[in-house]
Amino acid sequence: MVLAALATLLLVVVDIVGGPGPGLLRRGGATVLGPLERALAPSGPEAEGALRQDRDRLASDLREARLSTQDAAALAELLGSPSTVGATVVPARVVAVAAPGPQGLVRLTIDVGSRDGVSADRTVVSGEGLVGRVASVGPWTSDVLVLGGPEVTVGVRVGSAGALATVGGAASATGRQPGELGLTLVQSGTLRVGDEVRTLGSVDGRPFVAGVLVGTVSAVEPQRGRLAPTGTVKPAVDVGTLSVVGVLLTAPRSTPRPSVTGGAS
Numbered sequence: 001m002v003l004a005a006l007a008t009l010l011l012v013v014v015d016i017v018g019g020p021g022p023g024l025l026r027r028g029g030a031t032v033l034g035p036l037e038r039a040l041a042p043s044g045p046e047a048e049g050a051l052r053q054d055r056d057r058l059a060s061d062l063r064e065a066r067l068s069t070q071d072a073a074a075l076a077e078l079l080g081s082p083s084t085v086g087a088t089v090v091p092a093r094v095v096a097v098a099a100p101g102p103q104g105l106v107r108l109t110i111d112v113g114s115r116d117g118v119s120a121d122r123t124v125v126s127g128e129g130l131v132g133r134v135a136s137v138g139p140w141t142s143d144v145l146v147l148g149g150p151e152v153t154v155g156v157r158v159g160s161a162g163a164l165a166t167v168g169g170a171a172s173a174t175g176r177q178p179g180e181l182g183l184t185l186v187q188s189g190t191l192r193v194g195d196e197v198r199t200l201g202s203v204d205g206r207p208f209v210a211g212v213l214v215g216t217v218s219a220v221e222p223q224r225g226r227l228a229p230t231g232t233v234k235p236a237v238d239v240g241t242l243s244v245v246g247v248l249l250t251a252p253r254s255t256p257r258p259s260v261t262g263g264a265s
Contacts, residue, residue: 074244077127083212084125089246090116095141105239106149112247113140121207123199123248129213129236130154130199131245142247146239147214148181155202156214158185159195167197167214167233180218181233191220191231205250 075091078084092110100106112118114137124131124144132146145152153168165185185191195217201210219232 071244074127078125078244078246081125081127081129083127083129084246084248087209088249090118090249091244091246092142093244094242106146106151107135108144108146108239108242110142110144110245110247111140113138113142115139117249118142118247123205123207123209123212123250124245125212125248126237126242126245128238129215130208131237131239131242133207134247144245147235147237148179148239154208154214155200156183156197157200158183158189158197158217159192161189163187163189163191164200165197177218177234179235179238181215181235183217183231183233185228185230187228189229191217191229193217193220197233205248209248209250 071093078091079089090112092112094108095111096109097105098107110124118134118137120134120137122134124134130147132144132149132152134142135145135151136143147154147167148169150169153166156165156167157163158165163185164187165183167181167183169182183191183197197214197216199208199210199212199214202208213236215233215235217231218234221230221232223229
């Protein structure tokens with residue numbers, strides 16, 4: 001750098017006092033500064049390859065930083081959701097998905113397993129609501145059957161009245177949108193668009209704990225002689241965009257429920 005400064009100063013002085021013409025000055029400058037410029041500025045295939053590697057590495061680091069930020073936000077949403085209040089939760093990342101079929105995505109793989117305390121038939125949730133249930137477990141990974149697949153049917157309560165119903169399988173009736181689910185009340189009752197649909201719950205919370213948001217009623221179908229109303233549910237969770245989920249660990253009931261006497265005031 002000192003040599004470059006001295007060379008530049010020399011050229012300026014020569015130009016001021018009136019030296020050789022500009023062409024000769026340019027040639028002289030190129031002779032003096034050229035080797036220095038080439039030493040300081042990388043060139044050639046090897047240098048270009050190194051620059052490309054640096055560019056790709058920086059782009060990869062940026063993507064990882066964005067993913068880490070998104071995962072942190074998803075985890076915070078999961079742990080702050082009503083589905084996980086008071087529950088023991090094993091957070092997990094989605095690491096693989098099965099090839100989608102006619103009903104969409106039906107199975108995914110998460111990066112927790114038996115060594116993390118996970119076992120089959122556990123409820124899997126995200127910050128938005130129900131994802132599905134654990135189907136099989138390995139030491140470090142587990143497969144999850146996703147709500148909407150042919151192997152997942154959920155008992156639910158609908159609306160403020162808590163009408164009993166079942167939700168299962170992708171909706172197939174005319175006018176239903178891809179990804180929507182079919183809902184059938186188990187008895188005569190009323191369905192309204194906008195009603196919340198939540199899990200009924202299973203014995204010991206397996207495969208589904210009670211009260212997890214499944215979705216909302218998006219359409220009510222004409223009964224056409226059917227005894228129980230049917231409708232369509234828009235799922236609370238878009239499984240195609242999941243990154244972080246939680247497996248709910250529930251302990252089985254270990255004490256008998258106390259008996260009571262009817263008619264007591």
